[in-house]
Amino acid sequence: DGGITQSPKYLFRKEGQNVTLSCEQNLNHDAMYWYRQDPGQGLRLIYYSQIVNDFQKGDIAEGYSVSREKKESFPLTVTSAQKNPTAFYLCASSDTGYWTKNIQYFGAGTRLSVL
Amino acid sequence: AQSVAQPEDQVNVAEGNPLTVKCTYSVSGNPYLFWYVQYPNRGLQFLLKYITGDNLVKGSYGFEAEFNKSQTSFHLKKPSALVSDSALYFCAVTLPAGNNRKLIWGLGTSLAVNP
Numbered sequence: 001d002g003g004i005t006q007s008p009k010y011l012f013r014k015e016g017q018n019v020t021l022s023c024e025q026n027l028n029h030d031a032m033y034w035y036r037q038d039p040g041q042g043l044r045l046i047y048y049s050q051i052v053n054d055f056q057k058g059d060i061a062e063g064y065s066v067s068r069e070k071k072e073s074f075p076l077t078v079t080s081a082q083k084n085p086t087a088f089y090l091c092a093s094s095d096t097g098y099w100t101k102n103i104q105y106f107g108a109g110t111r112l113s114v115l
Numbered sequence: 116a117q118s119v120a121q122p123e124d125q126v127n128v129a130e131g132n133p134l135t136v137k138c139t140y141s142v143s144g145n146p147y148l149f150w151y152v153q154y155p156n157r158g159l160q161f162l163l164k165y166i167t168g169d170n171l172v173k174g175s176y177g178f179e180a181e182f183n184k185s186q187t188s189f190h191l192k193k194p195s196a197l198v199s200d201s202a203l204y205f206c207a208v209t210l211p212a213g214n215n216r217k218l219i220w221g222l223g224t225s226l227a228v229n230p
Contacts (some may be wrong), residue, residue, distance in 0.1 A: 042222040090158055100208045102147050106158030
């Protein structure tokens with residue numbers, strides 16, 4: 001899983017609670033991404049960031065929030081507005097080189113469940 | 116709409132036999148094409164990519180993929196399958212003209228290699 005660390009590996013959320021998933025990379029990559037993976041649905045993009053202090057919504061951003069205050073870090077908060085948060089969450093990063101950009105490197109994932 | 120299709124949810128092959136995992140795409144322009152592999156409860160690992168040049172691309176773990184522009188396909192192949200190749204395989208594409216580095220993902224194909 002390269003230089004991307006996701007924590008925790010397992011997370012449980014109580015109803016009405018916000019939870020934050022951590023993603024840290026030491027690859028010096030500019031771009032970072034958050035995906036949600038559900039069985040049979042592949043990867044769906046939640047948010048992405050191409051540069052510090054800037055981020056864009058992906059395909060399923062409702063009920064989630066992010067920040068990008070440092071190049072190495074891109075935490076994802078699953079808010080109480082997300083009514084079906086149970087899923088496997090994957091963080092990824094990519095660099096800007098011509099031959100390597102668009103290659104995304106993934107963390108090991110966080111499995112979120114609702115109590 | 117731009118999309119990636121992996122027409123087979125599951126592929127079964129005997130160990131030692133050749134394997135093919137299919138991918139077709141529908142995007143405008145000349146896309147970059149990727150294959151990733153995911154082992155259970157892990158993040159995705161990059162296998163190979165096509166940007167330009169030779170239509171046959173070689174990647175990690177003995178995998179290769181053939182780009183066919185007329186058929187808009189990018190099938191993943193391996194001459195001799197191993198039991199350890201059993202995993203979930205994802206095809207993805209992106210458009211080089213855009214600089215948002217977003218990938219369009221297929222839904223994945225589960226490969227089972229039987230001893």
